[in-house]
Amino acid sequence: MNILSIETSCDETSVAVVSNGGEVKSLVISSQISIHAKFFGVVPELASRVHIEKINPVIAKSLRSAKINFNDFSKKIDAVAFTVGPGLAGTLLVGSVAAKSLASVYKKPLIPVNHLEGHLYSSFIENKSLNPPFLALIISGGHTELVVVEDFGKYRVLGVTRDDAVGEAFDKASKMLGLSYPGGPIIDQRASKGDPLSIKFTRPYLRDSWDFSFSGIKTSLLNYLKSNPIKNEQHLNNICSSFRMAIAETLIFKTFKAVKEFNLKKIVLGGGVSSNSLIRHMFLENGKKDKIEIFIPSPIYCTDNAAMIGCAAYLKQRKCGLNYNNLQLKPSPSLILSNW
Ligand SMILES: Nc1ncnc2c1ncn2[C@@H]1O[C@H](COP(=O)(O)OP(=O)(O)OP(=O)(O)O)[C@@H](O)[C@H]1O
Ligand SMILES: [Mg+2]
Known part of the structure; x- marks a missing residue:
């Protein structure tokens, strides 16, 4: 078809x-x-x-x-x-x-x-045999959602972001750092040349909930910059690296906790932030260690x-089936995930 x-x-x-x-x-x-x-x-x-x-x-x-x-x-x-x-x-x-x-x-x-x-479902393009059940993590410019996909079109949304989406946090951080838009790719590039352990930004784990929150990491960056103005290129790279690590660890912590708690064996990533090189690497490494299959689309997808x-x-x-002939259908700007 x-x-x-x-x-x-x-x-x-x-x-x-x-x-x-x-x-x-x-x-x-x-x-x-x-x-x-x-x-x-x-x-x-x-x-x-x-x-x-x-x-x-x-x-x-x-x-x-x-x-x-x-x-x-x-x-x-x-x-x-x-x-x-x-x-x-x-x-x-x-x-x-x-x-x-x-x-x-x-x-x-x-x-x-x-x-x-x-x-x-973007991982399905390169993995036709990918079948539910799995845990999906959607990380994009406007969304951060942790979803149990019980079957195609059958969802249980565990958690969403309470404030900024993760991509938005990268974009806003980039602006604070005097870098370009969109922030994710440039922070990712610089982060790879920096020390991820040089600055300890907040990890907003929200341990009693599956929700996410990224405004705390952002504020933590803002406060750091107030007392530690950027000194040179290496300092900037270290900040990017530490910021990227704080975000990656937060995503890893929540997702691997959920995959175990719901007894699932696969994690599927999607959305622009899944092209982040550290996030990809850490999900794959943790997946190997915990024997969880990890699916991440190629960056283009x-x-x-x-x-x-x-x-x-x-x-x-x-x-x-193909029963969608409703030409009156209107776009829905705030559509949420719902079951088929
Ligand atoms: N390498 C990267 N590291 C981190 N973030 C990245 C990277 N590449 C892209 N992004 C982020 O991905 C976001 C764009 O992704 P995407 O196109 O999926 O979002 P969107 O379509 O704007 O939002 P949504 O899908 O929620 O409507 C931007 O916030 C951008 O900074
Ligand atoms: Mg998108």
């Missing part, structure tokens, strides 16, 4: 053609990072306008690289999927209108996909991309 999928929840216009949930025939991602970098965050109205500009060329490019032309669409594409939420209202609208138009013109089923399920939406759409229709 070939699904054409569209992702526009935030600042990436992305379109993919994915076969049977795992064979990515094409993936085009047009990122707006350079446009929003000077504002140190995504400006919603600007993002919507850029999506309008990009959506048609990105659809055409994705079809072209999958060797499909518009005349072949009916024959070669079986369904159209799109991110219905959560995300920015205006940007979601652009993707949903494009998807509905294609589905309507070519008379194809339309599959709405929860963006969080895209991140959650960690940050926003339409292939993960095509993958989640495939899994959804495989379980629920």
Whole structure:
């Protein structure tokens, strides 16, 4: 089954053609990072306008690289999927209108996909045999969620962040440190040249709950900087390294505690922060030690991309069938995970 999928929840216009949930025939991602970098965050109205500009060329490019032309669409594409939420209202609208138009013109089923399920199932693209039950950790720019996936589409959300998402904490820390946006990649790069034990930032374990909280680490960084202004490059790298370690240890502590408590054998990561090199390394090492299988997508499938939406759409229709012809369906900016 070939699904054409569209992702526009935030600042990436992305379109993919994915076969049977795992064979990515094409993936085009047009990122707006350079446009929003000077504002140190995504400006919603600007993002919507850029999506309008990009959506048609990105659809055409994705079809072209999958060797499909518009005349072949009916024959070669079986369904159209799109991110219905959560995300920015205006940007979601652009993707949903494009998807509905294609589905309507070519008379194809339309599959709405929860963006969080895209991140959650992104490991499936490279591991077709990955099956629930497993523990999923979604770590992205807007979310931090620990979820028991009992079956495809059957979730028990254990914990969420009480304040900043983990990606947001990286982004805000980067601004405090005078570095660029997005903060995750640059902090990760610098951290690898620093000493992770040089500064002891708070570890917000919240031992009585599965929730997360990252505003404490951020405040701890702010307080440190007030009394210890950055001296030189090495000092900056040490701060990045210690900050990254505080976040990685917090995620490891919670996730490995939960996987044991719920007697699961697999941990699946998803979302932009899963491309962090230390987080990847520590999950893999701890998994080896505790005999827990760890699944982490390749970096291209960690940050926003339409292939993960095509993958989640495939899994959804495989379980629920192709009964999604509701062209009235509206984007849902604050959509939460819910069962199929
Ligand atoms: N190597 C890295 N280390 C840490 N964080 C990273 C790294 N690479 C990217 N990130 C972070 O990932 C986030 C972007 O991820 P993603 O695209 O999944 O988020 P989003 O789509 O904006 O949010 P959401 O999926 O919650 O709606 C940013 O906050 C960015 O700083
Ligand atoms: Mg995302």
